[in-house]
Amino acid sequence: MHLRVTDPKLCEALLSSQHQITKSSFYDFLIDWLGRGLLLSNGKKWHTRRKIITPAFHFKILEQFVEVFDQQSTVMAKSLLAQADGQTAIDMFPVVCRMALDTISETAMGVKVHAQENQEFEYVKALNYVSTVMSKRFVNPSQRTSFLFKLTSPKVYRETQRCIGVMHRFTTQVIEKRRQALEKSMGEASNKADPPSEEEEDEDEYEHYGRKQRMAFLDILLQSTVDGEPLSNEDIREEVDTFMFEGHDTTTSGISFALYLIARHPEVQARLFEEICQIVGQDPDKVLSYRDLQDMKYLECVIKESLRLFPPVPAIGREITEDVQLGDVTLPANTNVVLSFSLIMRNPDYFPEPDAFRPDRFFGDGDSSSHVNPFLYTPFSAGPRNCIGQRFAMLEMKSVITKMLLHFELLPLGPEVQRLTTIVLRSKTGAHIGLRPRCAK
Numbered sequence: 001m002h003l004r005v006t007d008p009k010l011c012e013a014l015l016s017s018q019h020q021i022t023k024s025s026f027y028d029f030l031i032d033w034l035g036r037g038l039l040l041s042n043g044k045k046w047h048t049r050r051k052i053i054t055p056a057f058h059f060k061i062l063e064q065f066v067e068v069f070d071q072q073s074t075v076m077a078k079s080l081l082a083q084a085d086g087q088t089a090i091d092m093f094p095v096v097c098r099m100a101l102d103t104i105s106e107t108a109m110g111v112k113v114h115a116q117e118n119q120e121f122e123y124v125k126a127l128n129y130v131s132t133v134m135s136k137r138f139v140n141p142s143q144r145t146s147f148l149f150k151l152t153s154p155k156v157y158r159e160t161q162r163c164i165g166v167m168h169r170f171t172t173q174v175i176e177k178r179r180q181a182l183e184k185s186m187g188e189a190s191n192k193a194d195p196p197s198e199e200e201e202d203e204d205e206y207e208h209y210g211r212k213q214r215m216a217f218l219d220i221l222l223q224s225t226v227d228g229e230p231l232s233n234e235d236i237r238e239e240v241d242t243f244m245f246e247g248h249d250t251t252t253s254g255i256s257f258a259l260y261l262i263a264r265h266p267e268v269q270a271r272l273f274e275e276i277c278q279i280v281g282q283d284p285d286k287v288l289s290y291r292d293l294q295d296m297k298y299l300e301c302v303i304k305e306s307l308r309l310f311p312p313v314p315a316i317g318r319e320i321t322e323d324v325q326l327g328d329v330t331l332p333a334n335t336n337v338v339l340s341f342s343l344i345m346r347n348p349d350y351f352p353e354p355d356a357f358r359p360d361r362f363f364g365d366g367d368s369s370s371h372v373n374p375f376l377y378t379p380f381s382a383g384p385r386n387c388i389g390q391r392f393a394m395l396e397m398k399s400v401i402t403k404m405l406l407h408f409e410l411l412p413l414g415p416e417v418q419r420l421t422t423i424v425l426r427s428k429t430g431a432h433i434g435l436r437p438r439c440a441k
Ligand code: HEM
Pocket: 038, 039, 040, 050, 242, 243, 246, 247, 248, 250, 251, 254, 311, 312, 313, 316, 317, 378, 379, 380, 381, 384, 385, 386, 387, 388, 389, 390, 392, 393
């Protein structure tokens, strides 16, 4: 049995449950690529992995990623200068996607794939191909299962499997190299004559490859153990592949729609620019710090409101494993439910004037939705299976939007967006804006 949930109370009951956390079989088509990484695992495996991976999103780790966000968003902004003539409408989706890929590769795997400079890199091409195919399969029942996919689209199936092979080989190679580097650095550390001081140990908590090297998510996984045993390369690969998938398409969608909305709301843009100038000044080359980004409260409201109107993950699927009673309604075990976040977040009972772009509603003194129940404002889902990467995503989005506004005035050029619901929300018409350099004013 399948059920679509748009009722906020039922949504809250399911999301807040510690038991109803089993993923629906809707996601199975992703298994060839992502294995049973955190997104797709269930039961004990999910619990163990969630515990191991949670420290990877500690603020000390995120703090060092801010430098990567800054560098990659600067590359993106500079690459747009040639089109910033105040007249050209630019679709931000592909531009932001390349930036997001560079960012997640460096933070998840510790490698630069230079997607912004070299679109021919084999891994990047494979990832783009598979992401596009998977998005379409999600909404196409005739391609959802591997059996049907192979039968109805044999050529695309073969190419998808080839690309998955390319990605798996690349990720495995990176893991093997980092494992060797880790073993080498541990060997060197144990040969050191003097034990590190307490202060050094504390500082080095996240710096096992020497002071200059940044810690990537995969380094944390390499050092994790389950029942005293390290994770295998295969175990780590499914988690890294999951980050690569979850960590680039979603942020691409979030950033692209946000830039689109800011361009079309000059009063919001003016207030945002004022906040940015107050916190970091007007120099587009200023390196943004973690503190700077944390201080940008209005920007946070703008992003929240944009994610409400255009949630990158518009719906999620769960399988009910035991009967759920809600008032007079019983949901029987084995029901597959789809929780429709995009509809719930436009419910006028909770979000007055639901279709209006009003970032102020998220300020403490805003209307009722500022105090809205977190189980009803759900771009990152809520409860035990919420998005583990949400603080990472917020920082990345803040960094990119700030860099764009420091370089450019955003203009409302190009067609209106038309929502295209795939596994991640996109737009049939792209997300266009125009740009005018700030310094040329
Ligand atoms: C705007 C950006 C993002 C949005 C809107 C978003 C949204 C979500 C949502 C709604 C879920 C729940 C999925 C479900 O229950 O089926 C989720 C899960 C997850 N997200 Fe995100 N996400 C974003 C960025 C990221 C980033 C940057 C990462 C990693 C670096 C990430 C990693 C994950 C993982 C691993 C899960 C599975 C968590 C679990 O089941 O325990 N996400 N995300």
